[in-house]
Amino acid sequence: MSIKEIKTDLRNFADRDRAVILQRFFKTGPGEYGEGDKFIGVRVPDIRKIASKYRSAPRRDVLRLLNSDIHEERLLAILLLVRAFSEGDEEKQKEIYDLYLENTGFINSWDLVDVSAEHIVGAYLFNKSRKPLYELVRSDLLWDKRISVMATFHFIRRDEFDETIRIAKILLSDSEDLIQKAVGWMLREVGKRHLETEEAFYAAFAEQAAALEAGGADGVIIE
Helix, strand or coil: CCHHHHHHHHHCCCCHHHHHHHHHHCCCCCCCCCCCCECCCCCHHHHHHHHHHCCCCCHHHHHHHHCCCEHHHHHHHHHHHHHHHHHCCHHHHHHHHHHHHHCCCCCCCHHHHHCCHHHHHHHHHCCCCCHHHHHHHCCCCHHHHHHHHHHCHHHHCCCCCHHHHHHHHHHCCCCCHHHHHHHHHHHHHHHHHCHHHHHHHHHHCCCCCHHHHHCCCCCCCCC
16 A cells, blocks of 8 residues: 555545535635635545555555645544554554644644544543643644543543533633634533533533533534
8 A cells, every 4th residue: 555545545536516615614715714725525434434445554654644735635644543543552542642742733624623632632631641631722723722622522421521621611711613612512512411510610601601502513524
Protein backbone atom coordinates (compact mmCIF):
# COMPACT_ATOMS: atom_id res chain seq x y z
CA MET A 1 0.00 0.00 0.00
CA SER A 2 1.11 3.57 -0.62
CA ILE A 3 -0.19 7.06 0.10
CA LYS A 4 -0.88 7.35 -3.63
CA GLU A 5 -3.12 4.26 -3.53
CA ILE A 6 -5.06 5.60 -0.56
CA LYS A 7 -5.64 8.98 -2.19
CA THR A 8 -6.63 7.35 -5.47
CA ASP A 9 -9.19 5.14 -3.71
CA LEU A 10 -10.62 8.19 -1.98
CA ARG A 11 -10.94 10.09 -5.23
CA ASN A 12 -12.74 7.20 -6.86
CA PHE A 13 -15.69 8.13 -4.62
CA ALA A 14 -15.46 11.88 -5.29
CA ASP A 15 -18.49 13.77 -6.53
CA ARG A 16 -18.08 17.34 -7.79
CA ASP A 17 -21.71 18.35 -7.13
CA ARG A 18 -21.52 17.00 -3.60
CA ALA A 19 -18.27 18.88 -3.04
CA VAL A 20 -20.04 22.15 -3.83
CA ILE A 21 -22.74 21.34 -1.25
CA LEU A 22 -20.13 20.45 1.37
CA GLN A 23 -18.20 23.67 0.74
CA ARG A 24 -21.33 25.60 1.70
CA PHE A 25 -22.39 23.34 4.56
CA PHE A 26 -19.01 23.56 6.28
CA LYS A 27 -18.80 27.35 5.95
CA THR A 28 -15.65 27.61 3.84
CA GLY A 29 -16.19 31.18 2.62
CA PRO A 30 -14.11 34.24 3.59
CA GLY A 31 -14.38 34.97 7.30
CA GLU A 32 -16.25 31.76 8.06
CA TYR A 33 -14.96 29.08 10.45
CA GLY A 34 -13.94 26.74 7.61
CA GLU A 35 -12.42 29.40 5.40
CA GLY A 36 -10.27 27.87 2.68
CA ASP A 37 -11.13 24.23 3.41
CA LYS A 38 -11.36 22.06 0.29
CA PHE A 39 -13.74 19.20 -0.41
CA ILE A 40 -13.80 16.57 -3.14
CA GLY A 41 -17.28 15.29 -2.32
CA VAL A 42 -16.80 11.87 -0.70
CA ARG A 43 -19.58 10.52 1.54
CA VAL A 44 -18.69 9.59 5.11
CA PRO A 45 -19.73 5.90 4.73
CA ASP A 46 -17.32 5.61 1.81
CA ILE A 47 -14.53 7.20 3.83
CA ARG A 48 -15.21 4.66 6.58
CA LYS A 49 -14.93 1.83 4.06
CA ILE A 50 -11.55 3.13 2.94
CA ALA A 51 -10.45 3.49 6.56
CA SER A 52 -11.32 -0.16 7.11
CA LYS A 53 -9.41 -1.19 3.98
CA TYR A 54 -6.28 0.72 5.01
CA ARG A 55 -6.52 0.11 8.76
CA SER A 56 -2.82 -0.88 8.83
CA ALA A 57 -1.59 2.19 6.94
CA PRO A 58 1.84 3.36 8.15
CA ARG A 59 1.72 6.20 10.64
CA ARG A 60 3.75 8.42 8.29
CA ASP A 61 1.01 8.11 5.65
CA VAL A 62 -1.73 8.81 8.19
CA LEU A 63 0.11 11.95 9.25
CA ARG A 64 0.44 13.07 5.62
CA LEU A 65 -3.31 12.64 5.21
CA LEU A 66 -3.94 14.55 8.44
CA ASN A 67 -1.79 17.43 7.21
CA SER A 68 -3.69 17.60 3.91
CA ASP A 69 -5.68 20.62 2.72
CA ILE A 70 -8.41 18.21 1.54
CA HIS A 71 -11.10 17.78 4.19
CA GLU A 72 -11.91 14.17 3.34
CA GLU A 73 -8.25 13.18 3.59
CA ARG A 74 -8.07 14.67 7.08
CA LEU A 75 -11.26 12.86 8.07
CA LEU A 76 -9.83 9.60 6.74
CA ALA A 77 -6.70 10.16 8.83
CA ILE A 78 -8.80 10.83 11.94
CA LEU A 79 -10.82 7.65 11.44
CA LEU A 80 -7.61 5.66 11.00
CA LEU A 81 -6.23 7.13 14.24
CA VAL A 82 -9.42 6.34 16.16
CA ARG A 83 -9.32 2.75 14.96
CA ALA A 84 -5.62 2.38 15.71
CA PHE A 85 -6.13 3.82 19.21
CA SER A 86 -8.97 1.41 19.99
CA GLU A 87 -6.88 -1.55 18.87
CA GLY A 88 -3.55 -0.42 20.33
CA ASP A 89 -1.74 -1.22 23.56
CA GLU A 90 -0.93 1.48 26.11
CA GLU A 91 2.28 2.53 24.37
CA LYS A 92 0.55 2.81 20.99
CA GLN A 93 -2.33 4.75 22.51
CA LYS A 94 0.03 7.30 24.03
CA GLU A 95 1.75 7.69 20.67
CA ILE A 96 -1.57 8.38 18.95
CA TYR A 97 -2.76 10.70 21.72
CA ASP A 98 0.46 12.74 21.47
CA LEU A 99 0.26 12.87 17.67
CA TYR A 100 -3.35 14.02 17.88
CA LEU A 101 -2.61 16.90 20.25
CA GLU A 102 0.43 17.93 18.23
CA ASN A 103 -1.79 18.34 15.17
CA THR A 104 -4.96 20.01 16.42
CA GLY A 105 -4.38 22.77 13.88
CA PHE A 106 -5.38 20.21 11.25
CA ILE A 107 -8.32 18.84 13.27
CA ASN A 108 -10.00 22.05 12.27
CA SER A 109 -13.68 21.36 11.76
CA TRP A 110 -16.45 20.30 14.11
CA ASP A 111 -16.91 16.94 12.39
CA LEU A 112 -13.23 16.06 12.71
CA VAL A 113 -13.33 16.92 16.42
CA ASP A 114 -16.63 15.18 17.11
CA VAL A 115 -15.67 11.79 15.65
CA SER A 116 -12.38 11.67 17.52
CA ALA A 117 -12.03 13.73 20.71
CA GLU A 118 -13.91 11.34 23.00
CA HIS A 119 -12.32 8.25 21.47
CA ILE A 120 -8.72 9.47 21.68
CA VAL A 121 -8.36 12.34 24.16
CA GLY A 122 -11.20 11.33 26.47
CA ALA A 123 -10.32 7.65 26.36
CA TYR A 124 -6.64 8.29 27.02
CA LEU A 125 -7.24 10.65 29.94
CA PHE A 126 -10.03 8.67 31.59
CA ASN A 127 -7.75 7.06 34.19
CA LYS A 128 -5.15 9.86 34.20
CA SER A 129 -4.80 13.49 35.18
CA ARG A 130 -7.33 15.67 33.39
CA LYS A 131 -4.96 18.67 33.35
CA PRO A 132 -4.47 18.51 29.55
CA LEU A 133 -8.18 19.27 29.09
CA TYR A 134 -7.71 22.58 30.88
CA GLU A 135 -4.72 23.45 28.73
CA LEU A 136 -6.92 22.86 25.70
CA VAL A 137 -9.85 24.84 27.07
CA ARG A 138 -7.58 27.86 27.69
CA SER A 139 -6.15 27.71 24.18
CA ASP A 140 -6.71 30.51 21.67
CA LEU A 141 -7.58 27.89 19.07
CA LEU A 142 -11.30 27.27 18.61
CA TRP A 143 -10.77 23.59 17.86
CA ASP A 144 -8.71 23.00 21.01
CA LYS A 145 -11.60 24.31 23.06
CA ARG A 146 -14.09 22.13 21.24
CA ILE A 147 -11.80 19.11 21.75
CA SER A 148 -11.70 19.82 25.49
CA VAL A 149 -15.46 19.65 25.95
CA MET A 150 -16.13 16.91 23.39
CA ALA A 151 -13.47 14.71 25.01
CA THR A 152 -15.64 14.59 28.11
CA PHE A 153 -18.27 12.62 26.19
CA HIS A 154 -16.13 9.58 27.03
CA PHE A 155 -16.60 10.36 30.73
CA ILE A 156 -20.31 11.12 30.37
CA ARG A 157 -20.93 7.72 28.79
CA ARG A 158 -19.45 6.25 31.98
CA ASP A 159 -21.66 8.38 34.24
CA GLU A 160 -18.89 10.76 35.22
CA PHE A 161 -19.98 14.36 34.85
CA ASP A 162 -17.66 16.56 36.90
CA GLU A 163 -15.24 17.41 34.10
CA THR A 164 -18.02 18.34 31.72
CA ILE A 165 -19.53 20.70 34.28
CA ARG A 166 -16.18 22.31 35.10
CA ILE A 167 -15.33 22.88 31.45
CA ALA A 168 -18.84 24.15 30.71
CA LYS A 169 -18.40 26.80 33.41
CA ILE A 170 -15.15 27.96 31.82
CA LEU A 171 -16.68 28.14 28.35
CA LEU A 172 -19.92 29.88 29.33
CA SER A 173 -18.53 33.25 28.30
CA ASP A 174 -17.03 32.04 25.04
CA SER A 175 -18.58 33.89 22.11
CA GLU A 176 -18.02 31.18 19.47
CA ASP A 177 -21.25 29.52 18.35
CA LEU A 178 -19.43 26.23 17.72
CA ILE A 179 -18.29 26.19 21.33
CA GLN A 180 -21.70 27.08 22.74
CA LYS A 181 -23.29 24.30 20.69
CA ALA A 182 -20.76 21.73 21.87
CA VAL A 183 -21.23 22.71 25.51
CA GLY A 184 -25.01 22.64 25.20
CA TRP A 185 -24.86 19.23 23.55
CA MET A 186 -22.67 17.74 26.29
CA LEU A 187 -24.90 19.19 29.01
CA ARG A 188 -27.91 17.55 27.40
CA GLU A 189 -26.02 14.26 27.32
CA VAL A 190 -25.39 14.70 31.04
CA GLY A 191 -29.11 15.37 31.53
CA LYS A 192 -30.07 12.16 29.75
CA ARG A 193 -28.15 10.24 32.40
CA HIS A 194 -28.57 12.45 35.45
CA LEU A 195 -31.14 15.19 34.98
CA GLU A 196 -30.49 16.72 38.41
CA THR A 197 -26.89 17.56 37.45
CA GLU A 198 -27.95 19.33 34.27
CA GLU A 199 -30.73 21.22 36.01
CA ALA A 200 -28.41 22.30 38.83
CA PHE A 201 -25.99 23.73 36.27
CA TYR A 202 -28.69 25.75 34.51
CA ALA A 203 -30.12 26.94 37.81
CA ALA A 204 -26.72 28.20 38.97
CA PHE A 205 -25.88 29.90 35.69
CA ALA A 206 -29.34 30.74 34.39
CA GLU A 207 -28.54 34.02 32.66
CA GLN A 208 -25.25 32.94 31.08
CA ALA A 209 -26.57 29.54 30.07
CA ALA A 210 -29.63 30.71 28.12
CA ALA A 211 -27.83 30.34 24.78
CA LEU A 212 -26.76 26.80 25.63
CA GLU A 213 -30.35 25.67 26.11
CA ALA A 214 -31.30 27.13 22.73
CA GLY A 215 -28.33 25.77 20.82
CA GLY A 216 -27.90 22.23 19.59
CA ALA A 217 -25.21 20.04 18.20
CA ASP A 218 -24.00 21.10 14.79
CA GLY A 219 -25.76 18.07 13.45
CA VAL A 220 -24.79 14.60 12.46
CA ILE A 221 -21.96 14.59 9.98
CA ILE A 222 -23.39 14.72 6.47
CA GLU A 223 -23.49 11.17 5.18
